[in-house]
Amino acid sequence: MSSKRVVIVGGGFAGLSAAFTLMKRGFTPLLLEAGERAGGRGKGEQVDGFSLDMGAFVFTSTYDTAFRLCEELGLPLVPSQMKFGHYRGGRWVTTTPDQSLWNVVRQLPAARTMGFLSPSGMRAGFKVMRQMYREEPYLSFASDSPLAEIDDGETYGEYLERFRVPESVRMTLGGPLKMILGDPEPAGQALMRAYIGETMLSGGRVFMPERGIGSFNRALAEACSDATRVSTPVRRIVVADGAATGVVVDGETIEADAVICAVPGTKVAGLIPELPDETLAALGTVSYSTGCRVVLGLDHPALPPGWHGALYPEDDDTPLLLDRSAFLPACAPAGKGLLDLLIGRDRAKELIPLDDDAIKRELLGAARRKAPPGSALPGDGEELFYRVYRWEEALCMGTPGMLAAMANIPGQLAGRIDNLFLAGDYMGIPSVNGALSSGEKAATEAADLLASRAD
Secondary structure, eight states: OOOOOEEEEOOSHHHHHHHHHHHHTTOOOEEEOSSSSSOGGGOEEEETTEEEESSOOOEETTOHHHHHHHHHTTOOEEEEEOOEEEEETTEEEEEOOOOSHHHHHHTHHHHHHTTTTSHHHHHHHHHHHHHHHHTTTTSOOSTTOOGGGGOOSOBHHHHHHHTTOOHHHHHHHHHHHHHHHSOOTTSBHHHHHHHHHHHHTTTTEEEEETTOHHHHHHHHHHHTGGGEEOSOOEEEEEEETTEEEEEEETTEEEEOSEEEEOSOGGGHHHHOTTSOHHHHHHHTTOOBOOEEEEEEEESSOOSOTTOOEEEOTTOSSSOEEEEHHHHOGGGSOTTOEEEEEEEOHHHHHHHTTSOHHHHHHHHHHHHHHTOOTTOOOOOTTOSSEEEEEEESSOSBOOOTTHHHHHHTHHHHHTTTSTTEEEOSGGGSSTTHHHHHHHHHHHHHHHHHHHHHHHO
């Protein structure tokens, strides 16, 4: 084992991935986590035989690093093509992202309701999809995705205007993004189109560990437990004479031969004010959505048979509904149901200050007012249990050009603070896979640097 010490600040997916990679390289890292347990936005809970995800809940088809780590940790993945109900114009239509001819024909009524069959919708849809297929290699969340190369100064809203996408189609394309991220139109067009492309270009295929993302997070945290110190907030990363020399925690300074900073992008400048001006400016482009999630354990499935979820893109107050027991049966005891209610944007900011019961009543009440036909949404107090999770910083969005700005940061640090590395979803393609990949990359670079100095 190497005697060189690498200190990792932050125990989310990026920090855990960095620690796991360093351990495989023969290093004994020290991972410092401010909370009572590592895991960040990927944590889960076990409640009465149910497996709950607190934050992240799905892998898309290009999550290469996540897939490999699941294999290394012995976690089988469950594939799914999710069927969603959409509440549009006072009625429900369903979609399954299967590109077979039969499915396209079968879903023509839904396509009409969602605006794709109007003359303007057909023209715009054709142009958007043609460009997506041309740029398919870029519109990916893989670890080597070149998405940053097409991340210019154009917002997603400006992109839709340029292609003259009518309002009905804009709502269809942006509805899922709006429900979770907030208003997608001010964000960069590249990242928002990558989210859409992950569904459109892969037939809607998604993958999850059979007991949810939380089980993967827990397995990764357990693999790194000997290197992890929890309830240890880092107050500052010490930089002196062009090198990161350690970190300051309450009551002590911990020396380091290299430091990996794996906290959210909005927190980095506060820990390392000595960063180059251009790096601080790049970090200023990072932003996160706000999110609120209610998870209900039920004694029955909540949504109509075959439905995985329900969307309300025309309504700012009604949450996205996910029946996780429909696509991950192992997450709930036999015959039981597990319903997630998720909401972002300004509505989440309004709800977060409320107590748990008030948040549950608000979101469940909004869903019941427009309940899908054949659903069995619970009344107040009819659930077996519930949990509420609040995320002031949920999903990384950023401004136009953020991805391109982040790609320049390693070069900005080279030759100035060689042994400092940044990792997090903002340093990759913002996603669980981006966080895992950036942690792995930072750890590899740190290990290579220290190995070269040992020689």
